[in-house]
Amino acid sequence: MDHLLTDTQRAWQLKAREFAETEIRPLSLARDQIAAPAETIDWEIIKKGSRLGIRTAAVPTEYGGHGIDFTTQALMIAEMAKADSAIAKSFSQSWKWSHLIVDNGNDEQKKRFFDAFVNDDTFVLGGGITEPNAGSDNRLPPADDPKSGLQLRATLDGDTWMLNGSKCYIANANIGKLIFAFTRTDPGMPVQEGTTIFAVPRGTPGLKVGKVFNKHGWRFYQNAELFFENVRVPDSNRLGALNGAHKKHDGKNSKFGDLEYAANALGICDAAIEMATAHGRTHRQAGKRLNEHQLFQLKLSEMHMQTEALRSFVMRIAAESDCTANISRKHNMLLMNFSTDSMQRVCYLNLAIHRSAAKGEISARAEKLVRDAIIWTHIAGDSVQRMKAVKALL
Template identity: 35%
Template structure:
């Protein structure tokens, strides 16, 4: 097992860290205070990230990116999330949706969309699944009711798909050039077998942006309602097989939860770094706070939480590229652990600031808001626990995530000897 970073990883981590500490963090402190959510969108920072090559890192090299693997994504995104985790979410969408088109798009789709994504420094993307009535249904996925999952419909009319419905909570929906949409193509089947993926240009006729959500945290990240009213797109914009959006999302979404976990880690790391600075500076009882045993122990506990989360994230990220079947539960666990850890750590660090922890012109209260918001997507944590629970129920063998992938016939002698007493 080798945890050392490659020269390319060190380089990209350095680029992202300098950007996050010197440009993103200071700008985010101001933008976060914008009263109207739309005014918090950092268009200039998206362009700056493009200049540094950060927006297109995940695109294959042939399309102008660096084709980074999931571990490198985790390393780079952690730095960006330290600067602002809402912005990290904005950027990671371009990674994921760009990669989705590169891997699962037709040659025509790759040629129509990827060159512009690569070359236009403001080009962002969205993925639109959630609807007012269906959130976690998309992630579990619940198919016991025909009304579960997407109800937005796509009907073929000549050479066009005609789309009707409303999506909610869509990241980048008001600033994206391209929306990857999940829409129902067969309402007579459960959504997992009757939903398809589509590439919808933001200027498609019949598509408009509804409300912009006024979230407490991740304020730089735009989150909107998208309304499709007889929206027409060419029939060639179906991505993946007809009715197979669920299968496509199972493959294409791999790595997404690890990135949610990384964002929570970024928030927690910012809180740790700030609390460390303040604890060194602030003198109470005749010495800096960090010299008081109770504070040092609290900081030690926070550091242990960060390292635990990062180790789990790296394992999940490695599995995304090398052991996808195990990646699913590992990603869920990384997301669950880190998102809840983010709130614990932000609260611990806030205490170290005393009354100043709650002041709006001090940084801790933003981090508390960000940490609590990051816990909500891409499906609620209880729903994620249910997914991990399903994995556990399907794998009664000892240590299902440990040891060889395919150990051959199980040796019953390897089970711990246990006979329930009468």
């Protein structure tokens, strides 16, 4: 597909590839194996990527970023994920919330938030929707309980908003310098109509970080609890309309979500194929090279088939996102689901190839790819995403 790329897209892809090969890959396994979840983060790699423009790549040029398009974002995520899926996500998570600022911020907010973000190599963004009792219900609320979903309450007290409640599983919650908190401003309305977003800077009195979650995969990527105890936020930090958090379905943030995961899954698939191919060429089993065995060949061909189908789907949705203002999200959701299935199958086949060949010893990297791939089952409540896609197709 390289022949379809512009010179700019290709240049960013190659920059991400070089960064991934020379900087990310060498430290991937070592960071993954650190036992304490809050210590897996490596600020040097964030700073290096930032100096290359990767952290701020999705910020519009008028606000000091690079304004790369969705096709470039997908290409770069896949390149970085091939070296380490969790480190790739640590960069693209800030792209996701940059898109939210673009979609919902007014001119003053865009200038204020992007100025701080662009000029600090260690500035990462986070967004809190999920709560201990509200995960999937925020996206597919039960019809018989219109008040289900997130409960973090924001009430107007004088001229400031007061936030009380908690969030969990929030990416970058423990390290982010600005967190977008999804709050309930009208508890009498269903979650999709009574929710408002506030930008809460780190260090705001009453905002506390709880435990950092110990995950089986994506170990570099930080996920933590957040507690809000009388956290005061000025109305100038309200992003978008009152009760309007879930009303914007055609913005950049919404186009990016599923594409981001699928592009990352593509990088994982490429890594698995690279590993399996190298192993097949060098390892001998039953008197001949592994890749001379028909069973190995069938596995590798299936890995290629799944990966190339995923690549086509990712690039199609990326291109549509770039050239269509209001895309139908059903294909994005199907892409997310397809990427989960194909990547988990590809990683399983890679693991099987290594396990059978190495007589019980599992390659640490093959095993890491499987652990990272399993995260997809949880991140977006995969079955809920599937039900939402099907509802749009019925």
